[in-house]
Amino acid sequence: MNKRFFLVIALLFAAYVGCAPVQSEPAHAAPTQAKPVKVGFVATNFSAESQARVAGRFEAAAKEKGWDSQILNSAGDINTQASQLENLLQMKVDAVVLAMAHPLDVKPALDKLVEAGVHVITIDSGYVDGVVADITSDNFGVGAKMSTYLVDTLGGSGNVVVIKFEKHQGSRRRGKVLDAVLSEYTGVKVLDSFSVNATKRFMDDTRDAMETFVTKHGDKIDGVWCAFDQLAYVAGDVIADKLKGKKVVIVAADGNRETFRRIAAGSMTATVAQPFEAMADMAVSMVEQLTSGKTQAEVTGGKKIVYVDTPLYDASNLPEVK
Numbered sequence: 623m624n625k626r627f628f629l630v631i632a633l634l635f636a637a638y639v640g641c642a643p644v645q646s647e648p649a650h651a652a653p654t655q656a657k658p659v660k661v662g663f664v665a666t667n668f669s670a671e672s673q674a675r676v677a678g679r680f681e682a683a684a685k686e687k688g689w690d691s692q693i694l695n696s697a698g699d700i701n702t703q704a705s706q707l708e709n710l711l712q713m714k715v716d717a718v719v720l721a722m723a724h725p726l727d728v729k730p731a732l733d734k735l736v737e738a739g740v741h742v743i744t745i746d747s748g749y750v751d752g753v754v755a756d757i758t759s760d761n762f763g764v765g766a767k768m769s770t771y772l773v774d775t776l777g778g779s780g781n782v783v784v785i786k787f788e789k790h791q792g793s794r795r796r797g798k799v800l801d802a803v804l805s806e807y808t809g810v811k812v813l814d815s816f817s818v819n820a821t822k823r824f825m826d827d828t829r830d831a832m833e834t835f836v837t838k839h840g841d842k843i844d845g846v847w848c849a850f851d852q853l854a855y856v857a858g859d860v861i862a863d864k865l866k867g868k869k870v871v872i873v874a875a876d877g878n879r880e881t882f883r884r885i886a887a888g889s890m891t892a893t894v895a896q897p898f899e900a901m902a903d904m905a906v907s908m909v910e911q912l913t914s915g916k917t918q919a920e921v922t923g924g925k926k927i928v929y930v931d932t933p934l935y936d937a938s939n940l941p942e943v944k
Contacts, residue, residue: 665695669698680906707735832861843865847873851881857872895934
């Protein structure tokens with residue numbers, strides 16, 4: 623009797639143990655940590671304040687997210703930029719953001735990144751096949767705002783000098799719109815023009831050209847059209863130095879803090895502001911979504927070019943500058 627009782631108990635215990643769930647690892651095991659996003663940011667020339675603004679915002683955001691980021695300056699040299707893209711490919715980055723670049727000039731290096739599955743996003747560079755999208759202002763619209771403001775402020779009559787930047791697709795478009803606007807305002811005459819080269823010396827070159835214009839035309843100059851704000855700083859400084867007391871309408875584009883201070887002080891007249899920090903934030907968001915598994919179509923809504931708003935500011939509506 624006792625033997626049978628103990629045998630039943632033993633069989634029941636064995637059955638219970640056989641049915642109990644088996645844990646393959648301790649319940650307190652730590653989750654696997656995902657590797658940080660590896661991203662490269664390349665700008666054509668940090669000497670341009672617009673590019674420095676984009677780079678600064680992108681770098682800060684990448685650091686905040688714990689990304690492994692490489693922030694690179696091509697210093698105005700296309701060959702350097704191509705080499706930088708090749709190096710980022712060797713580093714096996716997940717994404718590359720290319721700011722204020724000339725993608726067609728570095729297309730072979732860019733194509734290698736795309737073929738390797740690297741997400742390439744451009745900022746204010748013009749769309750080329752293979753990139754996720756170009757985040758930019760509508761530079762035809764920027765040019766229209768700048769140019770119509772200039773000629774209307776002059777009352778449709780006067781003499782102007784023009785400082786263009788043909789290398790960059792955005793500023794080139796602004797200049798083309800200026801030409802179209804001037805064709806309708808026959809009372810506005812272009813006294814002289816200068817096209818800036820994309821080098822470290824672009825500010826010095828602009829100063830030399832502006833001093834030549836002032837020496838040649840003197841107080842006949844009523845207005846100056848500049849492709850971007852930093853060129854307008856030079857124009858304003860030369861005019862203040864050489865044409866003391868002469869009121870000259872000076873317009874440009876970018877909307878830097880220094881620009882707003884100059885407009886408030888009267889050494890510039892107006893700017894069309896581009897939200898470069900917002901462009902950087904949009905690029906960061908795209909990188910984050912793409913590296914999390916979303917498709918390009920999901921991230922961009924199928925758009926190849928993503929536009930941002932560009933308000934015009936003059937003394938009547940300046941934002942507060944800290």
